[in-house]
Amino acid sequence: MEFFRFLTRDVHTVAPSDTVRDAARLMAMFDIGALPVTVRGRPVGMITDRDVATRVVALDRTPSEVRVEEVMTQDVAGVCDLEEVDEALRTMRRRGVRRIVALGDGYVTGICTIEDIARREPAEAGRVLRRLAIARGRSR
Numbered sequence: 001m002e003f004f005r006f007l008t009r010d011v012h013t014v015a016p017s018d019t020v021r022d023a024a025r026l027m028a029m030f031d032i033g034a035l036p037v038t039v040r041g042r043p044v045g046m047i048t049d050r051d052v053a054t055r056v057v058a059l060d061r062t063p064s065e066v067r068v069e070e071v072m073t074q075d076v077a078g079v080c081d082l083e084e085v086d087e088a089l090r091t092m093r094r095r096g097v098r099r100i101v102a103l104g105d106g107y108v109t110g111i112c113t114i115e116d117i118a119r120r121e122p123a124e125a126g127r128v129l130r131r132l133a134i135a136r137g138r139s140r
Contacts, residue, residue: 001085006117007102007110013038014047016069020056023047023068034099034111037072041107045072046099078103081110085121088112093127 013036014023023035027049037045047068055071056063077095079088081102088100092114102110114129 001121003079003083003085003088003102003112004081004110006085006088006112006120007081008112008116009110011036011108011111013108014068015039016044016067016072018068019064020047020052020061020066020068020071021063024049024052024063027052036076036101036108036111037068038108043076043078043101043103043108045069045074046076046101047072076101080104085117089117089121089127 012026012030012032014026016037016039026035027033033050034046034048036043037047045068051071051073052063055061056066077091077097077099078101079091081104092098092100098115099111099113101108102112118126118129
Protein backbone atom coordinates (compact mmCIF):
# COMPACT_ATOMS: atom_id res chain seq x y z
CA MET A 1 0.00 0.00 0.00
CA GLU A 2 1.27 3.47 -0.86
CA PHE A 3 2.74 5.45 2.02
CA PHE A 4 1.23 8.73 0.81
CA ARG A 5 -2.26 7.40 1.64
CA PHE A 6 -1.42 7.56 5.37
CA LEU A 7 0.06 11.04 5.44
CA THR A 8 -1.12 14.18 7.10
CA ARG A 9 -0.38 16.71 4.37
CA ASP A 10 -1.19 19.89 6.32
CA VAL A 11 2.13 19.87 8.17
CA HIS A 12 2.99 22.69 10.52
CA THR A 13 6.70 23.37 10.87
CA VAL A 14 9.04 25.64 12.81
CA ALA A 15 12.44 27.11 12.06
CA PRO A 16 15.53 26.36 14.16
CA SER A 17 15.61 29.99 15.28
CA ASP A 18 12.01 29.99 16.55
CA THR A 19 11.52 29.88 20.30
CA VAL A 20 10.35 26.81 22.13
CA ARG A 21 7.36 28.87 23.28
CA ASP A 22 6.39 29.43 19.63
CA ALA A 23 6.69 25.70 18.95
CA ALA A 24 4.67 24.78 22.05
CA ARG A 25 1.94 27.23 21.08
CA LEU A 26 1.66 25.61 17.64
CA MET A 27 1.51 22.17 19.22
CA ALA A 28 -1.27 23.32 21.54
CA MET A 29 -3.16 25.17 18.83
CA PHE A 30 -3.22 22.19 16.46
CA ASP A 31 -3.29 19.45 19.15
CA ILE A 32 -0.12 17.80 17.87
CA GLY A 33 2.90 16.36 19.67
CA ALA A 34 5.67 17.06 17.18
CA LEU A 35 6.78 19.60 14.62
CA PRO A 36 9.34 19.14 11.87
CA VAL A 37 12.04 21.77 12.05
CA THR A 38 12.79 23.04 8.56
CA VAL A 39 15.02 25.44 6.70
CA ARG A 40 13.48 26.47 3.38
CA GLY A 41 11.21 23.41 3.47
CA ARG A 42 13.97 20.88 4.11
CA PRO A 43 13.99 19.00 7.43
CA VAL A 44 16.83 19.66 9.85
CA GLY A 45 15.23 18.28 13.00
CA MET A 46 12.09 17.48 14.93
CA ILE A 47 10.83 19.00 18.16
CA THR A 48 8.37 17.05 20.27
CA ASP A 49 6.31 17.77 23.34
CA ARG A 50 8.68 15.41 25.15
CA ASP A 51 11.66 17.54 24.08
CA VAL A 52 9.92 20.58 25.57
CA ALA A 53 9.13 18.76 28.81
CA THR A 54 12.53 17.13 29.35
CA ARG A 55 14.94 19.66 27.85
CA VAL A 56 13.23 22.89 28.81
CA VAL A 57 10.58 22.61 31.53
CA ALA A 58 12.37 19.97 33.64
CA LEU A 59 15.54 22.06 33.59
CA ASP A 60 13.74 25.30 34.57
CA ARG A 61 14.66 26.95 31.27
CA THR A 62 12.50 29.79 29.95
CA PRO A 63 10.65 28.65 26.78
CA SER A 64 10.60 32.17 25.35
CA GLU A 65 14.41 32.34 25.63
CA VAL A 66 15.31 28.87 24.30
CA ARG A 67 15.62 28.36 20.55
CA VAL A 68 14.19 25.24 18.92
CA GLU A 69 17.64 24.31 17.58
CA GLU A 70 18.92 23.96 21.16
CA VAL A 71 16.48 21.18 22.10
CA MET A 72 15.33 19.55 18.85
CA THR A 73 16.26 16.05 17.77
CA GLN A 74 18.56 16.53 14.81
CA ASP A 75 18.39 13.09 13.25
CA VAL A 76 14.98 13.11 11.52
CA ALA A 77 13.50 9.82 10.33
CA GLY A 78 12.19 10.30 6.81
CA VAL A 79 10.94 8.26 3.90
CA CYS A 80 10.17 9.23 0.31
CA ASP A 81 6.44 9.92 0.02
CA LEU A 82 6.24 7.59 -3.00
CA GLU A 83 7.47 4.52 -1.07
CA GLU A 84 5.25 1.70 0.07
CA VAL A 85 3.98 1.86 3.65
CA ASP A 86 6.13 -1.19 4.44
CA GLU A 87 9.24 0.95 3.96
CA ALA A 88 7.93 3.54 6.42
CA LEU A 89 7.19 0.80 8.95
CA ARG A 90 10.67 -0.70 8.50
CA THR A 91 12.21 2.73 9.05
CA MET A 92 10.09 3.31 12.17
CA ARG A 93 11.07 -0.11 13.52
CA ARG A 94 14.77 0.33 12.73
CA ARG A 95 14.93 3.89 14.13
CA GLY A 96 12.67 3.22 17.12
CA VAL A 97 10.31 6.12 16.36
CA ARG A 98 6.54 6.58 16.39
CA ARG A 99 6.41 9.25 13.68
CA ILE A 100 8.13 9.79 10.38
CA VAL A 101 8.45 12.66 7.93
CA ALA A 102 7.49 12.14 4.30
CA LEU A 103 9.86 13.66 1.80
CA GLY A 104 9.49 14.61 -1.84
CA ASP A 105 12.72 15.75 -3.51
CA GLY A 106 14.15 16.40 -0.03
CA TYR A 107 11.27 18.65 1.07
CA VAL A 108 8.73 17.87 3.80
CA THR A 109 5.48 16.80 2.11
CA GLY A 110 3.74 15.21 5.07
CA ILE A 111 4.03 13.46 8.40
CA CYS A 112 2.80 10.06 9.52
CA THR A 113 2.48 8.51 12.95
CA ILE A 114 2.24 4.90 13.94
CA GLU A 115 -1.36 5.65 14.97
CA ASP A 116 -2.14 6.81 11.41
CA ILE A 117 -0.93 3.47 10.08
CA ALA A 118 -2.65 1.47 12.83
CA ARG A 119 -6.05 2.68 11.63
CA ARG A 120 -5.52 0.74 8.37
CA GLU A 121 -2.75 -1.76 9.11
CA PRO A 122 -3.20 -2.75 12.78
CA ALA A 123 -1.05 -5.90 12.63
CA GLU A 124 1.94 -4.09 11.14
CA ALA A 125 1.58 -1.18 13.52
CA GLY A 126 1.39 -3.64 16.42
CA ARG A 127 4.74 -5.16 15.43
CA VAL A 128 6.37 -1.73 15.38
CA LEU A 129 4.85 -0.79 18.75
CA ARG A 130 6.02 -4.05 20.33
CA ARG A 131 9.55 -3.43 19.09
CA LEU A 132 9.47 0.13 20.45
CA ALA A 133 8.30 -1.14 23.84
CA ILE A 134 11.08 -3.73 23.93
CA ALA A 135 13.70 -1.16 22.93
CA ARG A 136 12.52 1.29 25.59
CA GLY A 137 12.58 -1.45 28.21
CA ARG A 138 16.22 -2.17 27.42
CA SER A 139 17.22 1.49 27.65
CA ARG A 140 15.91 1.95 31.18
